[in-house]
Amino acid sequence: MSGILTTAMSGLMAAQRSLDTTNHNIANVNTVGYSRQRVELAANPAEFIGNGYIGQGVNVASVSRSYDQFITNQLTSSTSAFAETDTLSTLASQVDSITTNETIGLSPALKSFFNAVNGVANDPTSIPAREVMTSKALSLTQQFNGLSSQFEDLRKQTNNQMQTSVDDINSYAKTIATLNGQIVAGSSRTSAGQLPNDLLDQRDALVNKMAEKINVSTIKQQDGSLSVFIGQGQSLVLGVKAANLSLEASKTDSSSQNILIDGQDISKQISGGELSGALEFRDTVLDPAQQQLGLVAAGFAVQFNAVHTTGFDLNGVAGTAIFSQGTPTITSNATNTGSITATYNSSTLGQLTPSDYQLSYDGTTTPPSYSLTQLSNNTVTHPFPTGTTITGPGFDISVGSIADKDSYLIRPTFNAAQNMTTLITNPLEIAAANKTGEPGNNKNALLLAGLETKPVFFGGKVTFNGAYGQLVAKVGSATQSAKISNTAQEALLNQAKQAQENLAGVNLDEEAANLIKFQQSYQAAAKAVAIASSLFDTLIGAVN
């Protein structure tokens, strides 16, 4: 008799647990990363009563979550890939719109400067024409400086974004480590290895959030903890321990940040996520754009000065430099004992490239040798014999003293647009004439005006404006391909999300149907209890 009540009660309990779980699912319909749960029911072992087995009702075997390791991994890697291209294309779009902006782009400023030069060539004695040229020279310089500082702002923004990503990754790693502890403790609480589903969901959601920042791979350990690795197998979370990511300014360029894990540089090893997108933006879009801009700035200033200084101004005095472009930036390795300097050379300007160079010195060979390596394609462009002056591509290097194993980073273009200034403000000092004492002589001004269409760069093939056009096209195609792969990655991410959601997401109609189903089971089980109770009453009544 007591069997009837126990069996009915077990049904009542199973229906109640199922209803609880269904309600939990409904409550979490919009929770990100939530996996719908199911109560797994199992029939109790039957009792043998001599002539057969009598069922003993139902029990709740476990509460499981809909989960598929493969789909989850796919979602994680798609999230990383999407976040990377998204960051890259967002940042690249900013450079993209800066370069052709009517007010800040270089082309209009370059054009109006050369119009002013033509004005002087047409009217070499006219002070107003000369005034226009000096003021246009100033605004062209400001345009170079302005574009460069826009790039600099983007660099700061990129560094900030990297810092935020690193902070987020550290905080996620700590939380995952904490969750690992709780999950290991929770799993070991039950002998059957029942899992704390909601903690697992939370941990998976954190891994996915981390994947937005950086590509991660995970390995589930026997005890239920999750090990998280980044880059090429650098461990970020092991059990309850989380490593620390940090940023450190590059030794050769203080505005460029390297990524360190527990003090070890892994910038070259990481892939995926916002962090990698930001790095890729810096290395493949921003730096080349800044170098190309610097190429135009340095090339323009050097070439213009070279022609201007061959002329004579309205006072009959030999022309001086109109622009200053500074000198190539040199960074010395910390272990160097020697020192070098570098200056631009107008006669080798055609060889100047938008790249950084490395000068190294080997004192062990006889005779000792220098080598100059172009870093953009890692080719040794100038293996040199010994000497104190090296004629490089577009710049000359003067070696003060140098010791074995000394190495210098030379950046002829990187800071050139930023360093550019205008030196002449007095309109009389524009050297329009090619002879002294001839105020109406415009021969030098004609040469200066002709520089606009003169191919100067890349071995005399590309004009100033053409080199700027290359910058626009380079940035444009980098942005375009980033946008295209971003669209592709978005489609892949959405597929992965859909697969995940279809498996693990909550469908309210399904839960509504389940509610009815479990409600009916509950009602039926309750009826069974009522019948058991009335059976008791009947029996007790019979005894009375």
Place this chain on the structure above:
Amino acid sequence: MRISTSWAQQTSVNSMLDQQSRLNQTQLQMNAQKKILTPSDDPAAASRIIDLNQSIKQTEQYQSNNDTARQRLTLEDTVLQSATDILQQINELSIQGLSDTNSAARPTIAAEMTGLNQQLLGLANTKNANGEYLFSGFKSTTQPFTQNAGAYSYVGDTNQRSIQIGETWQIADGDYGSNVFGMPTSGALPAPGSIPNIFEVIDKFVTDLRANTPNSASLADISSVLNNIVTVRSSVGTRLNTLDNQQAFNTDHVLNTKTALSATEDLDYVEAISRFNQQTLALQASQQAFAQVKKLSLFNYL
């Protein structure tokens, strides 16, 4: 297949966001009247646009240089026209002066010719609107011809200023004084018939006329300087003609380049408007579908 409720909603929202973004792009294109808004829309075209714009602006600059040269040469032409008129007058006066029947009128003729010679000197020292002397070569701030105690000198130089009127084409915007009016002699004046400078020719004739000994060889001098000015003037005319041709060529070039630029960057309005309408319709459809699907829930029947 089961579909998660929140994903079904997200899919509709994503779809609406997509439609909106496309619609917005079309709207931006229509506002800017350009099909390329940033270089990434079409990098090759963006770089071509820069080249085409440069070519247009460059040619417009040549046109403006052309105008400058035209202004100068037209002024020179006017000056030379006046000089020719005066010289023809002088020629007539000198023929009158040479005639023996006219000897009584010689002092009057001499006075008139002196006046005309001063006018010629004034013309030779003409300044342009900029205050530059037309005929002093590169020494354009120095008065080219000076007269001191009856002696003339040319202090300009023998340079002609060039103006860039095409990518590889420069044109002289004037002529230097000694070429137009002849170089004044230094030292003793040669005999009439071989005096090169216009002012000296006339001064010599006037002096001879006043002494009642006009030299008929002076007529050859006058006709020689007159011929010289006519030659220079015809060279100015040729240059003005060149400017016209170059201007017409440049105008054509700008027009062609602008047509190419327009084809590269301008929006095809018919296409854009029909695209805009399609996209508006698609967005409306998405919105309506979302509103309809949202109403469906089993909970409505519980």
